[in-house]
Amino acid sequence: MTLVVGITGGIGSGKSAVTQRLEQHGITVVDADVAARVIVEPGKPALAAIAEHFGADILQQDGTLDRAKLRTRVFSDESERLWLEQLTHPLIGQEIVDQISASRSAYTVLSSPLLLDTSQKALADCVVVVDVPEAMQLQRTMQRDSNDEAQVKRIMAAQLGRDERLALADIVINNSGTLEELNSQVDELHKELLFRAEASG
Secondary structure (H helix, E strand, C coil), X not given: CCEEEEEECCCCCCHHHHHHHHHHCCCEEEEHHHHHHHCCXXXXXXXXXHHHHHCHHHECCCCCECHHHHHHHHHCCHHHHHHXXXXXXXXXXXXXXXXHHHCCCCEEEEECCCCCXXXXXXXXXXXXXXXXXXXXXXXXXXXXXXXXXXXXXHHHHHCCCHHHHHHCCCEEEECCCCHHHHHHHHHHHHHHXXXXXXXXX
């Protein structure tokens, strides 16, 4: 079984910049966000259940899920968010396990914003947290997603707090600098993870 490295961080922390760099080193990245999209593709049971629960207007004209509309609904109503999580989390978990099992790289990355909030953490042998100050998270996410500040703050509030995340980390990557600085940290991380994978194998 491959060494599984969980990579997480709050919204806007730069997880994808880290995982893209590791992919350049030939490492398989299993992305929980991608798994979450796979399970709600047209024709999948989860999509039918979501449309039945929230109404047909939660779908776009081509029959795919309107993710922005769904996000607005679930982050403004806690009970709707819990309903959605109970439906999707087990399905996402299974998709992730299947993808990890298929990986053939020296170690495998599981990239997930909810790694430490859910049972996904049990899949990781080692946890890497990508960390930035909360003000920077807010600013980056608003620029990237054109979300208003209140929406981003609601998403941040629904995620594990920064201090809790850092307390659970085996390794911390500080992403408050430039992309060059981040890449050089990730290159060092890759060497460390190769060493750990060899030691565990």
